[in-house]
Amino acid sequence: xxxxxxxxxxxxxxxxxxxxxxxxxxxxxxxxxxxxxxxxxxxxxxxxxxxxxxxxxxxxxxxxxxxxxxxxxxxxxxxxxxxxxxxxxxxxxxxxxxxxxxxxxxxxxxxxxxxxxxxxxxxxxxxxxxxxxxxxxxxxxxxxxxxxxxxxxxxxxxxxxxxxxxxxxxxxxxxxxxxxxxxxxxxxxxxxxxxx
Amino acid sequence: xxxxxxxxxxxxxxxxxxxxxxxxxxxxxxxxxxxxxxxxxxxxxxxxxxxxxxxxxxxxxxxxxxxxxxxxxxxxxxxxxxxxxxxxxxxxxxxxxxxxxxxxxxxxxxxxxxxxxxxxxxxxxxxxxxxxxxxxxxxxxxxxxxxxxxxxxxxxxxxxxxxxxxxxxxxxxxxxxxxxxxxxxxxxxxxxxxxxxxxxxxxxxxxxxxxxxxxxxxxxxxxxxxxxxxxxxxxxxxxxxxxxxxxxxxxxxxxxxxxxxxxxxxxxxxxxxxxxxxxxxxxxxxxxxxxxxxxxxxxxxxxxxxxxxxxxxxxxxxxxxxxxxxxxxxxxxxx
Numbered sequence: 078x079x080x081x082x083x084x085x086x087x088x089x090x091x092x093x094x095x096x097x098x099x100x101x102x103x104x105x106x107x108x109x110x111x112x113x114x115x116x117x118x119x120x121x122x123x124x125x126x127x128x129x130x131x132x133x134x135x136x137x138x139x140x141x142x143x144x145x146x147x148x149x150x151x152x153x154x155x156x157x158x159x160x161x162x163x164x165x166x167x168x169x170x171x172x173x174x175x176x177x178x179x180x181x182x183x184x185x186x187x188x189x190x191x192x193x194x195x196x197x198x199x200x201x202x203x204x205x206x207x208x209x210x211x212x213x214x215x216x217x218x219x220x221x222x223x224x225x226x227x228x229x230x231x232x233x234x235x236x237x238x239x240x241x242x243x244x245x246x247x248x249x250x251x252x253x254x255x256x257x258x259x260x261x262x263x264x265x266x267x268x269x270x271x272x273x
Numbered sequence: 274x275x276x277x278x279x280x281x282x283x284x285x286x287x288x289x290x291x292x293x294x295x296x297x298x299x300x301x302x303x304x305x306x307x308x309x310x311x312x313x314x315x316x317x318x319x320x321x322x323x324x325x326x327x328x329x330x331x332x333x334x335x336x337x338x339x340x341x342x343x344x345x346x347x348x349x350x351x352x353x354x355x356x357x358x359x360x361x362x363x364x365x366x367x368x369x370x371x372x373x374x375x376x377x378x379x380x381x382x383x384x385x386x387x388x389x390x391x392x393x394x395x396x397x398x399x400x401x402x403x404x405x406x407x408x409x410x411x412x413x414x415x416x417x418x419x420x421x422x423x424x425x426x427x428x429x430x431x432x433x434x435x436x437x438x439x440x441x442x443x444x445x446x447x448x449x450x451x452x453x454x455x456x457x458x459x460x461x462x463x464x465x466x467x468x469x470x471x472x473x474x475x476x477x478x479x480x481x482x483x484x485x486x487x488x489x490x491x492x493x494x495x496x497x498x499x500x501x502x503x504x505x506x507x508x509x510x511x512x513x514x515x516x517x518x519x520x521x522x523x524x525x526x527x528x529x530x531x532x533x534x535x536x537x538x539x540x541x542x543x544x545x546x547x548x549x550x551x552x553x554x555x556x557x558x559x560x561x562x563x564x565x566x567x568x569x570x571x572x573x574x575x576x577x578x579x580x581x582x583x584x585x586x587x588x589x590x591x592x593x594x595x596x597x598x599x600x601x602x603x604x605x606x607x608x
Contacts, residue, residue, distance in 0.1 A: 121330050139336060160321065161321050234323065243290065265319045266316055
């Protein structure tokens with residue numbers, strides 16, 4: 078853990094996402110491209126996970142980044158980092174598209190076991206290495222979650238389903254679903270406390 | 274301290290699993306608790322981190338090219354317009370208000386300047402008009418004075434001319450009276466015996482042979498011009514006891530006459546003496562005569578009718594104010 082924290086400190090000289098987004102507001106195309114390189118992998122992966130369709134996910138990603146370009150000035154740092162903002166945009170658009178296509182989110186139990194190698198961009202290699210380390214740590218935390226808790230969390234968070242819909246979908250009592258979400262959330266929060 | 278039920282509610286809220294109505298209730302509760310807000314924020318970041326743990330997928334390189342191309346096209350045209358129509362609208366409101374206020378101020382200032390210029394021009398025009406008016410008034414005053422002076426001079430000339438004519442007429446009449454008296458004296462001396470006066474009719478009869486008509490015609494006389502006649506008549510009293518004597522002159526060219534009588538008694542109460550000119554046997558009034566305290570009559574007259582020749586003059590005693598045709602007693606008549 079200490080080594081990882083030192084790694085994060087070493088990369089603080091790089092422009093953070095907020096700085097890139099600020100430059101995007103000033104119509105800095107290079108900053109926008111750099112922000113794309115940093116966020117597109119996570120966002121695209123999220124969209125694919127929700128939609129289970131690469132083309133649809135790319136369409137969503139294109140809409141999201143165009144929205145970032147257009148609405149960068151509306152970003153509010155008090156509500157989180159640019160990553161959180163971009164992820165919210167991606168998740169909402171993906172869920173909307175899922176509903177417009179009249180599809181349903183399908184939980185994939187072994188999702189975290191099939192991670193692909195992520196390309197490293199020369200201009201942002203340090204940041205990417207840091208992100209990869211972070212992803213590894215997050216993935217480890219997710220893998221430590223009981224499958225039923227991760228399933229309930231993903232169905233709500235990525236599938237846009239309410240507690241009642243999840244309860245109905247899984248055929249479990251509502252109280253059980255609530256408890257799974259609560260316990261999974263608290264466990265995930267404890268596991269990632271050093272990365273947030 | 275957040276209890277377990279509230280943590281569960283917060284977890285469901287962050288995961289998006291709460292129905293909309295319950296989500297709104299939780300948001301209301303969250304607004305009243307900073308601790309709850311921090312818990313929700315941490316939970317949300319934890320859940321967001323879950324996305325980072327998903328199997329990493331990479332979009333096609335063409336996607337980045339497409340996005341950058343679209344962004345470039347928006348930068349060239351459409352994007353600024355959309356930004357202006359979106360969030361920039363509210364950011365531009367103060368600027369729009371300021372611009373509007375500035376425009377209003379500039380407009381008002383320009384209007385005031387325009388009005389001031391207009392007022393100044395109007396004042397100048399008014400001053401010029403007043404100066405022109407004063408100049409016109411001065412010229413009018415001068416012209417009025419000149420006109421008045423000319424009129425006065427003309428009136429004086431006319432009065433002087435009339436006065437001169439009246440003096441000449443009176444002088445001529447006086448000469449005739451003087452001549453008549455001399456003739457009467459000479460006649461008295463030559464006859465050296467009392468003379469019986471011819472009967473004088475009590476009424477005017479122009480065709481009567483009893484009244485001697487001795488009207489003198491003076492061609493081109495002092496009153497006439499271009500050969501017009503002047504008719505003179507010597508007036509004698511029709512009553513021997515009355516010593517009145519007089520003369521009348523009528524100038525045809527000016528249609529103006531003069532009468533001079535002396536030693537005439539005053540007319541009775543409510544009575545006037547009236548002068549008559551006989552033209553072709555018809556009496557035409559020459560007006561009423563005013564006798565002064567010495568029994569003298571000195572007057573000029575006109576008739577209102579054009580008279581080219583007079584055969585006889587007469588004076589009658591009429592009621593006050595005169596009459597259209599002679600009614601009263603003849604007191605004097607020409608020869």
